[in-house]
Amino acid sequence: MDKLAIIDENRIENMIYEIRGKQVMLDSDLAKLYQCKNGTKEINQAVKNNVNKFPERFSWILSEEENLNLRSKILTSNSQKNKHGGRRYKIRVFTEQGVAMLATILESEVATDVSIQIMDAFVLMKKYVSTNLLEQKYINNQVMKNTEDIKLLQEAFSKFEEKKKMHSIFFEGQIYDA
Numbered sequence: 001m002d003k004l005a006i007i008d009e010n011r012i013e014n015m016i017y018e019i020r021g022k023q024v025m026l027d028s029d030l031a032k033l034y035q036c037k038n039g040t041k042e043i044n045q046a047v048k049n050n051v052n053k054f055p056e057r058f059s060w061i062l063s064e065e066e067n068l069n070l071r072s073k074i075l076t077s078n079s080q081k082n083k084h085g086g087r088r089y090k091i092r093v094f095t096e097q098g099v100a101m102l103a104t105i106l107e108s109e110v111a112t113d114v115s116i117q118i119m120d121a122f123v124l125m126k127k128y129v130s131t132n133l134l135e136q137k138y139i140n141n142q143v144m145k146n147t148e149d150i151k152l153l154q155e156a157f158s159k160f161e162e163k164k165k166m167h168s169i170f171f172e173g174q175i176y177d178a
Contacts, residue, residue: 012121017093019066023125024093025118026070033114034106044092046105053105058098062091096122 015029027040036042047054062070067090094102099118 012118013125016121016125017070019062019070019093022095023122024095025099027092027094030094030099030102033118034103035110036106040089040092042106043102044089046102047092050105053101054098057095058101059092059094062093067091 012033015025015033016023017026018024027043030036031039031043034043038045047059070091096119099122103114
């Protein structure tokens with residue numbers, strides 16, 4: 001029996017990207033995690049053989065623009081270790097549902113174990129994003145409240161200055177309050 005992969009959740013979280021407003025993982029990262037002997041070729045062949053199980057909301061191939069944007073985020077290509085000098089196929093990404101579907105198709109113990117860890121990482125990422133959104137909403141509310149308070153204070157000071165001018169007598173450059 002193969003030794004099951006134990007992977008650091010932080011490492012998995014670093015493999016999750018946001019593309020088209022969805023959290024996704026790259027085919028090359030999944031091939032490494034699932035310990036596919038043939039790398040991304042094995043992943044993409046599994047998808048090709050089961051195309052009806054991968055609607056675009058589960059998995060899609062990146063456009064050239066998305067590919068360039070992703071490469072600029074990563075800074076280096078994941079495929080530099082490839083002897084051929086780069087990828088031969090366009091990058092395919094998988095959403096959380098796509099990752100789960102892929103694990104059922106690959107049907108290996110490693111794929112099942114790793115998929116559970118990946119699902120946990122997706123959940124942690126969602127909690128993190130949700131917490132940050134709540135914190136940002138709180139901060140925005142505080143800023144709006146403080147902005148309103150500052151505006152009220154400025155109006156009060158303006159009225160005070162107007163009253164002060166109305167009740168002051170100027171005498172040889174000095175102000176005398178009546």
